[in-house]
Amino acid sequence: MPILQWASEYRRDQATSDLVAAMIVTVMLIPQSLAYAVLAGLPAQVGLYASILPLVAYTIFGTSQTLSVGPMAVTSLMTAAALTPIADPGTATYLTGALILALLSGVMLTLMGVFRLGFLANFLSHPVISGFMTASAIIIIASQLKHILGVEEYGQNLLVMGRSLLDHLDNTNPESLAIGIGTLAFLWLARSHLESWLVRWGLSPAWSRVLSKTAPLIAVILSILAGWGLNLDAAGVRLVGDIPSGLPSLVVPDFGGPLWGELGTSALLISIVGFVGSVSAGQTLAAKRRQRIDPNQELIGLGTANLASGLSGGMPVTAGLSRSVVNFDAGAKTQAAGAYAAVGIALATLFLTPAIAWLPRATLASTIIIAVVTLIDLKTLRTTWRYSKSDFGAMLATILLTLVHSVEAGIIAGVALSIGLFLYRTSRPHCAVVGRVPGTEHFRNVLRYDVELCPRVTFLRVDESLYFANARFLEETVLDLVNRESELRDLVLMCPAVNLIDASALESLETINERLRDAGVRLHLSEIKGPVMDRLKETELLAHLGGTVFLSTFDAWQTLTGHRQALDKTA
């Protein structure tokens, strides 16, 4: 348990720093918790519940000193996407579904950590994550427009949402719209200028940066005052409404109902997306302090946080970069900062809920929009397009499917496409016939360089590991080559870039060896890497090989073209 390592030498100065950071984070977390719960289609207090015990669990099991755990935008969107087909928001089934998602996600993450399966997160390539985040942000923004306009709107993807929004546009509530646009403008100004204003007013740059993050809470307080003072409820502005005060009770949902099975895939996707975002945020922040986090222990930290959330009336949680940066900048020194923030949220849950009832939903919608706008990453779209059309393809497919179908379809298609593209690329490896650079021991592509050749000996370099997806391609390439060159007597397969030969490729090499033997051509191998050779030694391929295994291609050249004899004679 990571807590045992740092708690034993926990010092007073660290405690002070952690307390200050916790206060700042609490201030930031209150509006975020409410907003992301509403985004997930859940009652606002669920967000608060998900920001108490999960933070304590992460303090005990997490390895990052500065990650801040709680509900996050994209996982909340995914929660809504998973639950909406199963139940209507507001029903008991929907609430139970959120608990089950958190519990399932907790179990999955913890197991992945225990079995050291953190590498699974690597299957989400950068372009796919970036594309998914961009598309999710667009969907989230679209989903919040209804609160700002004060209209009804339904749908899981952009097409349905757009149509539904247009249908209801006539019912736009002007007061909601005013609050929404006002909050948006305020938050936008705060983000772009507040920090520099505070610096100009004499605050230190670090504190200016941290304090500028309190703008959402200020917006919330002002909106609550407006909601209460102007009696906006009567004007048709939708408020958060009465929410139960008091701490969440510990509940275990009925185990084994049909929901558990139906939500499995969604929970897995939420877990992986949450973990990827969390671990990359953790690594970025740790590197700034020359520290390291342990990804497998992070899985356990996030897993127990989700278990705690599922057991205390919460929803799936993860750590987000933006909030963690605030924690970092505010000076958090250890994981204890998270536990202190949990106390802050618990106090808010106990005492502030009557005020929160007066909060207009339009305000929450605006804080969400401002928060997720930064996820829209057009730069990566551009650089990926320039660098690799196939990576761009996977990215674009992720974005489009997320937008027009669903978040789950988008991410699954992205993963499948990037794996498929990698397999496709490696299934048609770059192969080059090479010749000797005159007077040297080097061999280069005959198409790129002016090199020496020998008609009876061909040197073929394969620039890829040999495995099932390219085994047949290798067979075809070699046999085509032999069919073209009738004078050929020796073929040297150069393997300096072959990092692996799997069982399928081994069988193909045996087939190639046999067919070449039938054609009167000897198959030689050269420059086989140590680890690859270690395994080949025990196979029948080497016993049946028509030719020889040469350590260096130059060695093969000397032996097969007769240069060695000539050299030996002159010596």
Place this chain on the structure above:
Amino acid sequence: MPILQWASEYRRDQATSDLVAAMIVTVMLIPQSLAYAVLAGLPAQVGLYASILPLVAYTIFGTSQTLSVGPMAVTSLMTAAALTPIADPGTATYLTGALILALLSGVMLTLMGVFRLGFLANFLSHPVISGFMTASAIIIIASQLKHILGVEEYGQNLLVMGRSLLDHLDNTNPESLAIGIGTLAFLWLARSHLESWLVRWGLSPAWSRVLSKTAPLIAVILSILAGWGLNLDAAGVRLVGDIPSGLPSLVVPDFGGPLWGELGTSALLISIVGFVGSVSAGQTLAAKRRQRIDPNQELIGLGTANLASGLSGGMPVTAGLSRSVVNFDAGAKTQAAGAYAAVGIALATLFLTPAIAWLPRATLASTIIIAVVTLIDLKTLRTTWRYSKSDFGAMLATILLTLVHSVEAGIIAGVALSIGLFLYRTSRPHCAVVGRVPGTEHFRNVLRYDVELCPRVTFLRVDESLYFANARFLEETVLDLVNRESELRDLVLMCPAVNLIDASALESLETINERLRDAGVRLHLSEIKGPVMDRLKETELLAHLGGTVFLSTFDAWQTLTGHRQALDKTA
């Protein structure tokens, strides 16, 4: 259309050879067609229908001179596995399902051919195919025991079948058992000894080999005589029973029913398994005559054959190695042999059906068992275990899941596992810190060789393409290395085995470059391959790179360790 190429120069001597081969194949195809239709849970005549028009279609569109198309054991098993959950054998829905499977498979294969997607078949690794064939053969044998024992038995996997068989064992029909065991013994003797006996009686080896393949037909004729003469029907022996005589009528199943959607996945799996078996048989036989087949045109050949089958009351078809070898050995010279065999089967359908009614099912079961026993490939199981534990793992999972769950689960798990294992292997690439072999331009692993080192410069060689699955691993490896060596000023990343850098890895390299720069370490690259460098040139990585890109590692060594200056001074 391949037929246009060979038909224009079709000679009389070729026609004679093709006709003789067609007669032999017809004799072999009659019992096989009946048996595999019954294996698929279909009426026996469906097998005959599937051996008429499909052969003509392949003659027109196929590129192999010797492949023999028709119902095959494993695809028949897969047909049964796909249809049994949807309908009871013998119902009209079941029959329609078989037609739809053939049509879907035909459309998929043809489209894959037109869009040149033949490479998709490469995703089935050799161990997975071999394991799948072994497990399928065991299931097929288990499924045929009921016919030999003359009892009822149900189930899609070994567990259910075994239990069901034990329950009904009391009802064993002694006459069925006698016929089954007699046929098994006869076919086993014929396979192991008939050829050598025929040679001893003075026949040529080639003809002995071909004629020994007529044993199943002899068994069928003898059993029909027994069934009719001894009135086995009355003794409780299950016979094939009355089947309609006459050629199949062309029918198009109702398009767009729910069956089409439900059978999509099954049709895809049948298509791919059928194609893999067919194309590897075709390549093996073509190589013996120094010819080549075109895999993408083969897809069209098989696809149109399945379309023809689906339109003429048939079932999914493919080409099998054993039957094609007979066609090859019997001297087939062109695809016309297939069309002639189709005429043979058509004649059999017209005139022999009354006799086939008397055929005991136990005889068909025995011919199936003898045919599929050769698919059980324990040698590959053994060699794969020795060569690669992870390939063996994928193979074993395929076998076990096929046996205890279902054929579809087995093959899907096999493909997923082999892809997953490849990604896992490449996600943790072999990395080696290397040093200079004294007095040479070569660099070798410090752990394996006694090499020169320089404390301020580290040379790290990565033996793998850099892509999303190992991008994070690379970051961790490099940063761990830098953390360990405090004196380090220059890190040279050697890329002679890096065949690809995808967008994720590019981003990781940028991250590594930044973090190293923060730590006061310059990142250099060396030995980047031509195609990789071509792409890197246009990226920001090279512009931001803390160090230099060296063509050779020796160049980097000279420059960074100061040897060049020393050399320059002495010069």
